[in-house]
Amino acid sequence: MFRHDTPAEAEFRNEVRTWLEANLPAALRGRTTRPPPVELMPWYRALSRKGWIAPHWPAQYGGMGATLNEQIIMTEELARIRAPQLPGQGLNHIGPLLMEFGTAAQKAQHLPPILAGGVIWAQGYSEPGAGSDLASLATRATLQDDSFVVRGHKIWTTWAHYSDWMYALVRTDPRAEPRQAGISFLLIDLHSPGIRVRPIRTIAGDEEFSEVFLDDVRVPAENLVGRVNDGWRIANALLGHERLATSNPQFALTALEQIKTMARATGVIADPAFQDRLAAVTIDVTALAALFNHAVELTNHERSLGPESSVIKIFASELLQKLNGLLLEAAGPHALTQSPVATDFGTVDVAGSYLQSRRVTIYGGSSEIQRNILARRVLNLPA
Amino acid sequence: MDLNLTPEQTLLRESAARFAAAAGAKMARGFRAQDASFSPARLRQAGELGWLAMLVPTSVNGLGLGLTELALVLEQAGRGLVCEPIALAAVSAAALAQGHAAHPIMERVMAGAALVVPALQESANGDDPVAPRTRAAGKGAAMRVSGRKMFVCADGAEGFLVSANGSDGPALCYVARDASGIAVSAMPTVEGRRLATLDLADAQADLIPARQSSRNAVDALHSLALIALSAELLGVMEKAHEITLDYLRIRQQFGKPIGSFQALAHQAADMHIRLAVTRSLLFQVAANNDVYRIDPVMAVALKAKASEDAMHVTQGCIQLHGAIGFTDEHDIGLYLKRAMLLSSLLGNAAAQRRRYAAIAGLTA
Numbered sequence: 001m002f003r004h005d006t007p008a009e010a011e012f013r014n015e016v017r018t019w020l021e022a023n024l025p026a027a028l029r030g031r032t033t034r035p036p037p038v039e040l041m042p043w044y045r046a047l048s049r050k051g052w053i054a055p056h057w058p059a060q061y062g063g064m065g066a067t068l069n070e071q072i073i074m075t076e077e078l079a080r081i082r083a084p085q086l087p088g089q090g091l092n093h094i095g096p097l098l099m100e101f102g103t104a105a106q107k108a109q110h111l112p113p114i115l116a117g118g119v120i121w122a123q124g125y126s127e128p129g130a131g132s133d134l135a136s137l138a139t140r141a142t143l144q145d146d147s148f149v150v151r152g153h154k155i156w157t158t159w160a161h162y163s164d165w166m167y168a169l170v171r172t173d174p175r176a177e178p179r180q181a182g183i184s185f186l187l188i189d190l191h192s193p194g195i196r197v198r199p200i201r202t203i204a205g206d207e208e209f210s211e212v213f214l215d216d217v218r219v220p221a222e223n224l225v226g227r228v229n230d231g232w233r234i235a236n237a238l239l240g241h242e243r244l245a246t247s248n249p250q251f252a253l254t255a256l257e258q259i260k261t262m263a264r265a266t267g268v269i270a271d272p273a274f275q276d277r278l279a280a281v282t283i284d285v286t287a288l289a290a291l292f293n294h295a296v297e298l299t300n301h302e303r304s305l306g307p308e309s310s311v312i313k314i315f316a317s318e319l320l321q322k323l324n325g326l327l328l329e330a331a332g333p334h335a336l337t338q339s340p341v342a343t344d345f346g347t348v349d350v351a352g353s354y355l356q357s358r359r360v361t362i363y364g365g366s367s368e369i370q371r372n373i374l375a376r377r378v379l380n381l382p383a
Numbered sequence: 384m385d386l387n388l389t390p391e392q393t394l395l396r397e398s399a400a401r402f403a404a405a406a407g408a409k410m411a412r413g414f415r416a417q418d419a420s421f422s423p424a425r426l427r428q429a430g431e432l433g434w435l436a437m438l439v440p441t442s443v444n445g446l447g448l449g450l451t452e453l454a455l456v457l458e459q460a461g462r463g464l465v466c467e468p469i470a471l472a473a474v475s476a477a478a479l480a481q482g483h484a485a486h487p488i489m490e491r492v493m494a495g496a497a498l499v500v501p502a503l504q505e506s507a508n509g510d511d512p513v514a515p516r517t518r519a520a521g522k523g524a525a526m527r528v529s530g531r532k533m534f535v536c537a538d539g540a541e542g543f544l545v546s547a548n549g550s551d552g553p554a555l556c557y558v559a560r561d562a563s564g565i566a567v568s569a570m571p572t573v574e575g576r577r578l579a580t581l582d583l584a585d586a587q588a589d590l591i592p593a594r595q596s597s598r599n600a601v602d603a604l605h606s607l608a609l610i611a612l613s614a615e616l617l618g619v620m621e622k623a624h625e626i627t628l629d630y631l632r633i634r635q636q637f638g639k640p641i642g643s644f645q646a647l648a649h650q651a652a653d654m655h656i657r658l659a660v661t662r663s664l665l666f667q668v669a670a671n672n673d674v675y676r677i678d679p680v681m682a683v684a685l686k687a688k689a690s691e692d693a694m695h696v697t698q699g700c701i702q703l704h705g706a707i708g709f710t711d712e713h714d715i716g717l718y719l720k721r722a723m724l725l726s727s728l729l730g731n732a733a734a735q736r737r738r739y740a741a742i743a744g745l746t747a
Contacts (some may be wrong), residue, residue, distance in 0.1 A: 002667040056644070071668055097393065119460045135474075184497060204561055268745060269745075270746070274736075275737075275740040275745055278740065278745050279740040279745055282684075282739070283687050283736070286681070287660045287688055290664040290667035293663075293667055294384055294663040294667060297387055298385065300389060301387055303385065303387075305384065308384050308659070311655070311656050311660075315656055315660055368649070369540065370651070371648070371649045371652040374652040374655055375642075375648035375652045376648075379648075380628075381628070381632065381640075381643065381648050381651060381687065382632060382639075382640045382642050383643055
């Protein structure tokens with residue numbers, strides 16, 4: 001809408017689109033829930049063989065070393081063909097973190113299998129008693145000889161039941177003030193003795209996340225990333241970039257198409273009251289595209305978004321929920337159907353899409369936490 | 384988020400900020416009690432600074448700048464509650480300049496010596512701007528227009544740019560205020576500026592031809608005016624928000640600054656989000672459209688968003704001030720009233736959404 005490909009970018013987009021059309025299995029397109037690894041990882045490895053699994057990784061680590069615009073094109077083309085969401089904890093989180101903070105040995109051990117799709121990573125941050133107040137986390141790691149002994153309980157751990165490794169925030173100093181100063185960053189082999197993983201069913205009916213119990217798990221000391229008690233800084237180092245990627249307006253544009261399909265099928269598109277709401281969300285999608293493009297322009301000029309990235313996170317996630325609310329309204333009782341609804345205008349997964357959308361304002365820092373960040377760090381309101 | 388501006392654009396913004404700072408709430412309050420709703424001397428000053436010639440092509444002695452520059456200046460005008468109708472004069476100058484030869488009054492409009500304002504609206508309910516009910520007959524400089532235009536900022540205007548339905552579709556006509564067959568009746572508004580109804584009965588008019596690149600002159604001026612009003616709305620809500628943030632930091636209740644309470648802090652954060660979104664939308668629309676070739680779908684989306692957000696923010700600012708915000712004595716109410724004026728001109732948020740649904744293909 002606001003961003004225009006250069007001739008070279010247009011060529012790249014065309015190459016990506018053609019390849020995706022030819023290579024993404026039909027069964028993997030348009031899935032509302034993430035397919036299990038047995039279905040999904042062959043696709044991951046196909047992208048890997050093509051050299052496209054890590055557009056944002058520098059070439060020295062086996063990535064594409066793509067420009068920000070090329071990364072955006074990739075995201076948009078994957079969203080356009082409605083490709084399934086890949087496990088991103090390795091590619092988007094621990095991979096880039098290790099590049100910045102990891103030892104040579106850690107990089108050599110962990111980066112190649114992430115690229116190849118040989119391992120799946122999970123993120124062990126939240127705990128039953130540490131959600132929005134993450135710094136209160138209590139999973140304890142005590143150094144004994146050449147190992148950390150880890151004892152505690154992690155939860156909302158995406159795909160932990162399928163994962164081989166978990167990067168985790170653990171408490172190494174229970175008396176530290178502030179509490180953030182007593183947290184370290186560990187790489188934990190989920191096949192170690194003392195680990196038990198229990199999947200958790202979500203309201204969308206899938207088992208997207210789990211809880212992880214750690215009962216005196218021995219983690220070699222060389223699996224510490226950075227220095228002891230410096231884990232909080234490391235965990236927060238890459239947040240802004242991630243928020244930009246997940247706020248690509250292509251996801252909202254896709255949702256808009258689903259609404260129109262459903263509204264035509266049920267006939268509600270002719271209702272002026274519905275048209276008004278459809279116009280409002282369509283205008284908001286245009287606004288998101290503007291916001292996103294503005295952020296991309298600044299990033300391309302090496303200007304950090306800082307806490308302003310909370311604006312994009314809130315606006316994009318709340319808009320996606322608004323869109324799904326309107327989808328529900330357009331569908332009427334069709335919204336209750338468990339399988340996708342087939343209509344003369346196309347097939348739409350109403351309930352699945354709506355239920356999935358409930359999580360976007362919770363993960364990655366809830367909308368309320370984001371508003372606290374804006375109030376304190378952007379608007380300088382007193383604590 | 385900051386804008387990525389050239390050094391020239393930054394200078395332009397600073398100069399506009401100085402002009403706006405010299406206006407402010409006190410000056411806006413002063414005009415409420417008078418018949419004149421702005422200072423003709425300050426309008427000439429805006430002309431000397433080049434702001435009314437900004438969009439006019441260099442071939443007719445304008446500055447030939449773009450929509451980004453327009454938005455930068457008008458955002459500041461909004462912040463300063465500037466009463467001089469810079470937005471209306473600048474877009475009218477651009478419209479008067481678009482033919483093979485500029486209209487004779489254009490030079491004076493560009494200099495701020497004469498004011499011409501658009502007269503496009505015909506009802507309170509959101510018209511189709513390219514299907515006016517006002518009729519035009521005749522050709523060139525011997526046109527006659529008949530009909531009624533409403534909600535025109537006619538104070539101090541020497542002439543109007545009237546949209547009418549001619550033999551070849553929508554036509555833009557210049558009608559002088561002292562032309563035969565024109566009656567102007569102004570009504571006061573809560574904002575202070577008066578809005579007029581123009582009754583045109585075979586009024587003498589000059590046809591303003593469309594620039595080659597634009598679809599038609601009426602649509603071009605309408606879209607341009609939507610962007611200009613949106614830029615001013617952005618400035619109004621920005622300044623109201625800043626005033627309110629100051630108050631949240633200073634005002635103490637329950638032994639603490641009230642900005643420390645989450646219920647209030649989150650409202651302030653919501654306003655910030657609305658500001659940031661409207662700002663990005665304004666400057667992306669400005670960067671992606673030419674003065675004489677604006678995608679009406681984008682212009683309408685922007686005016687819808689800016690109108691809705693400016694009302695939401697400025698009325699929220701009253702609430703966050705509490706009782707003092709409800710007094711006439713406090714300036715925060717002036718921003719709400721300015722937002723009421725600008726958001727309603729050429730159609731409020733709901734009217735823009737209706738048009739958006741129609742032109743963006745959302746009705747079938």
